[in-house]
Amino acid sequence: MDESRAQAIDDGANVSTGSINFNYVDTNKLERMGIGRYSTKKPKGENFIRIVAPSKKGAFAREIWKHDHVGADDAVFLCLEKMFGEPCPVCKHIQELKKSNINGDTIKELTPNRRFLLFVVDTTSSDTEAEGPKWFDCPPTIYKEVCTRSKDRRTGEKIDPSDPEDGRDIEFVRQDGKTTRYVGVELKPAPPVPKSWYEDLPPFDEILLRPDPKEVEEAISGTKSSTKESRSDGNNTDSRGSRGESRGNTESRRSSRGESRDSSNDEQKHIKEKIDEIRERKSRARNDE
Secondary structure, three states: OOHHHHHHHHHHHOOOOOOOOOOOEOHHHHHHOOOEEOOOOOHHHEEEEEEEOOOOOOOOOEEEEEEEEEOOOOEEEEOHHHHHOOOOHHHHHHHHHHHOOOOHHHHHHHOOEEEEEEEEEEOOOHHHHOOOOEEEEEOHHHHHHHHHHOEOOOOOOEOOOOOOOOOEEEEEEEEOOOOOEEEEEEEEEOOOOOHHHOOOOOOHHHOEOOOOHHHHHHHHHOOOOHHHHHHHHHHHHHHHHHHHHHOOOHHHHHHHHHHHHHHHHHHHHHHHHHHHHHHHHHHHHHHHO
16 A cells, blocks of 8 residues: 555544535536535435545545535635635634624534545445446544544554555445434445546546635625625725814714714624524524435
8 A cells, every 4th residue: 555545544543523505616527527426315324335536645535624604595615724824704704703792603603614525436236336436525523434444453454445456345324313423434345446436536626616705705795795885885984984083073973983883783783684594594404404
């Protein structure tokens, strides 16, 4: 086994474990390649997959950090700060919510969460295998278990579960309730996989969508024009207040302060309405899963 692959398996065994609009993966490109999305929602929750990797070196998965439930449309974006080291509008929004003493559940929903992007084949049956590879937004719990079990406890020898010749089928069960759990992860010996399963897979970084900060801000605000209008109104109000103070106009100053308080109250009301709407959407989504 390649040393970098072995190291990646060790790293995966030590990960900490802790929605669906795909604003973070280029699904159009994948669909053109005949690669759909893998879902863990199966009869009795039983899943059987085989990992296929676009490269024989390094990790067979791509770690990603993403924000779920952004705005009223529940958009999902990669975290610009954690993924690219750039200012992230959602992270900034979270800090603003904290300063406004917004309910912690809303902040928790927006906090970036860790996942692992994989390519897998559903090995439940010959019919599912014929569908070919799919992309899988893999929870850290599953990835950690796979990497932990990819090592012989007696000999210390590592197993590459994605190896086309000597890889393993992976079994696990999805349990739905108040929270979704993945249990019973096992690696099973399996026959070699056909070359067609892995030879044309794209590199992970070619299918990840780098978010446009402006688009993210628009998703947070709910409309394309609201952010600009809010900034414009704020500038005009400040300008009038400044000119009024230079003339010593006390009434103008009082009016400006009153408008500022009203504007703040309106903003808090707007935020609360958005939060209630997002909670309702998320509750419906959980019931549908």
